[in-house]
Amino acid sequence: MSRRPYEREITSEWIFRHPRYLRYMVREFSCLFIGGYALLMVVGLERLSQGPAAWQGFLQALQSPASIAFHLVALAFSVYHSVTWFNLTPKAIPLPFISAAHYAGWVAVSIAVLWLAGVV
Amino acid sequence: MAKSNKPLVWGPFAAGGTLTAFLTPALIALTLLAGFGQVPEGLSYERLHGFAAHWLAKVALVVVIGLSLWSAAHRLRITCYDLGVRADAAVAALVYAGALAGTGAAVLYLLRI
Numbered sequence: 001m002s003r004r005p006y007e008r009e010i011t012s013e014w015i016f017r018h019p020r021y022l023r024y025m026v027r028e029f030s031c032l033f034i035g036g037y038a039l040l041m042v043v044g045l046e047r048l049s050q051g052p053a054a055w056q057g058f059l060q061a062l063q064s065p066a067s068i069a070f071h072l073v074a075l076a077f078s079v080y081h082s083v084t085w086f087n088l089t090p091k092a093i094p095l096p097f098i099s100a101a102h103y104a105g106w107v108a109v110s111i112a113v114l115w116l117a118g119v120v
Numbered sequence: 121m122a123k124s125n126k127p128l129v130w131g132p133f134a135a136g137g138t139l140t141a142f143l144t145p146a147l148i149a150l151t152l153l154a155g156f157g158q159v160p161e162g163l164s165y166e167r168l169h170g171f172a173a174h175w176l177a178k179v180a181l182v183v184v185i186g187l188s189l190w191s192a193a194h195r196l197r198i199t200c201y202d203l204g205v206r207a208d209a210a211v212a213a214l215v216y217a218g219a220l221a222g223t224g225a226a227v228l229y230l231l232r233i
Binding site: 007009010011012015025028029030031032034035036037038039040041042044045046048049052055056059062063064067068071072074075078079081082085086102105106109110113114116117118119 | 229
């Protein structure tokens with residue numbers, strides 16, 4: 001005799017039942033763009049390892065409309081990920097000003113990256 | 121007590137979520153600038169190749185790419201479940217394997233630099 005536990009059916013229409021659920025899904029969908037950007041970095045490393053001409057080709061490909069569109073959407077999603085992540089930190093680390101400290105760290109890290117890359 | 125592999129999966133997710141929250145927007149800004157034709161000095165072949173040639177930079181790049189991919193994979197797995205995909209074991213195997221493959225590829229390319 002087999003045991004047949006009841007499994008409640010789960011569909012995806014619930015995400016439209018409340019704006020809060022939709023915001024949750026937008027936050028979770030940020031993973032596609034953060035993961036996608038990490039894969040873009042892997043491709044970049046491949047081109048870099050193939051020499052100057054291959055790297056130049058990679059930089060050229062970054063100028064395509066598809067690449068620009070991906071970057072703009074990915075930037076928006078990644079900023080949304082940062083904001084939601086830092087807003088949750090008081091739940092993980094219950095210290096005063098912990099969110100503010102993370103936002104300050106985010107600004108510092110971003111400026112450091114841009115500075116190291118010679119942008120600012 | 122039953123053993124659980126949850127911390128093994130969740131630990132890199134939390135680490136990756138934190139790392140990407142601090143780092144990813146700035147990194148995207150760099151290649152976006154390159155996309156607009158304003159290639160940052162640090163993305164010139166000589167500068168970036170010199171940077172990636174150092175072992176410490178290789179380690180940093182693997183950590184950033186590996187944790188980004190792992191946390192994205194974990195979130196994608198949870199999202200699939202939320203959207204009603206019940207084959208969690210298959211989804212988990214697929215997304216984690218993808219994250220590991222991407223990280224492995226990054227290691228391979230870095231060793232050639």
